Amino acid sequence: MGRKVLVFAEVRDGELRNVSFEALAAGKEISGEGEVIAAVAGSGIGCLAEILIQYGADRVVVVKNDKLDTYTSDGFFQAYLQVIQSEQPDAVLLGHTALGKDLSPRLAARLGAGLISDTTGIEEEDGEVVFTRPIYSGKAFEKKRVKDGTIFATIRPNNIEAITKDTSRSGVVEQKDIEVTDLRTIVKEVVRKATAGVDLSEAKVIVAGGRGVKSEEGFEPLKDLADELGAAVGASRGACDAEYCDYSLQIGQTGKVVTPDLYIACGISGAIQHLAGMSNSKVIVAINKDPEANIFNVADYGIVGDLFEIVPLLTQEIKNLKVGV
Structure with missing residues (x-):
């Protein structure tokens, strides 16, 4: 049975983070014969849509709004909630990053869905998706499955191998203008203390x-x-x-x-x-x-x-x- 999977791609300094490609691979595993949709937010990021398609997305939703250039909990929550309500996916995936850990529980709670965080493995058993995640500071692992409703999960970086980039893949790119209002936090400037280098x-x-x-x-x-x-x-x-x-x-x-x-x-x-x-x-x-x-x-x-x-x-x-x- 095919599932519609929505993957929220994460952008840093104008480039897609590797965990976005790993989340797409997880989305392909969950979708089966269904559709994998990637959503990416900001302004001037339309060029990233083609890359997401090359890494496994069947369709890309580009959420355009200059208030989404820098992450804020309120702004991204409003934008991605509208995307979820519009797409009505069977599953929603994010990276288990600072952004994903902040945004995913808020979205899941609003939609009344359970959240499986810090996933390190995905498999299918008896027609159900089974997620593996570490517990007790990595001393043991547990397996979880969603019995009802939308699947919400975050993917730990470097655990699910991304699909090999295929420049011959084609897909649909949709521009979506979303209104973002009543922001309680506005980022004026980002000061990085860490030196440049590998993430x-x-x-x-x-x-x-x-x-x-x-x-x-x-x-x-x-x-x-x-x-x-x-x-x-x-x-x-x-x-x-x-x-x-x-x-x-x-x-x-x-x-x-x-x-x-x-x-x-x-x-x-x-x-x-x-x-x-x-x-x-x-x-x-x-x-x-x-x-x-x-x-x-x-x-x-x-x-x-x-x-x-x-x-x-x-x-x-x-x-x-x-x-x-």
């Missing part, structure tokens, strides 16, 4: 530092390694609390939850709060002077030694491989 929540490779980096300057070797790997730099709460880096880099129970293909933990002891944010990484490499550090209990590969000796050696070896030495 931490969507990074395939992360190099993270803990208290073992000892200082702000101690992150420099980690940044060099990250540059060679095309990776993002992260940190434990201990490193952030010690003011070695900005809290925007924090990974853990009270920071970002990440699931990269490769996670390199440098000078991180492995407190349970940190493990809650990264233990589901596909491959974990730990570098620590303490052979009894808890991080080694979850690591696939461990190196006992001084990170200030080991990390530069790793960086140099990667450089050598690139030039074929």
Whole structure:
């Protein structure tokens, strides 16, 4: 049985976030022989519609309004509620990002629908869609299904593989003018504290530092390694609390939850709060002077030694491989 699935694509700095493509792949899984519709909001974003079609959307709704250029809870709620009411989908998907975590429960509550958040897997059993999500800080997983009404779910980045881009695909693009009124919050300016680089929540490779980096300057070797790997730099709460880096880099129970293909933990002891944010990484490499550090209990590969000796050696070896030495 085919289902109509509506996917809300997320835009940052004029570009689609990778989790939008992963949500489209999830939408194809849920829809079966049905229709996958992508919705994208803002002004001057019509050029993104073709990309969404290439990644699996059958139809794209471009919601035009200059009040949607920067995310506000009120503005996007009004706009996307109108899209849902117009389309009447069987399922609604968003990325499990700061935007998705803010917007999805409000939309689901208004429509009287249940919400399955932080989905890491989707499958179909006996004609019903089954969602897998982590619980107890990733120590266990539960399976959920929606028995009645609209399916609402958020997709954790880096867990559902996006469909391969197909430039030959074609689809319908619709422009939708939506009125947005009575905004209680208006964003005048966005000031970014984090340096430019790979988005931490969507990074395939992360190099993270803990208290073992000892200082702000101690992150420099980690940044060099990250540059060679095309990776993002992260940190434990201990490193952030010690003011070695900005809290925007924090990974853990009270920071970002990440699931990269490769996670390199440098000078991180492995407190349970940190493990809650990264233990589901596909491959974990730990570098620590303490052979009894808890991080080694979850690591696939461990190196006992001084990170200030080991990390530069790793960086140099990667450089050598690139030039074929």
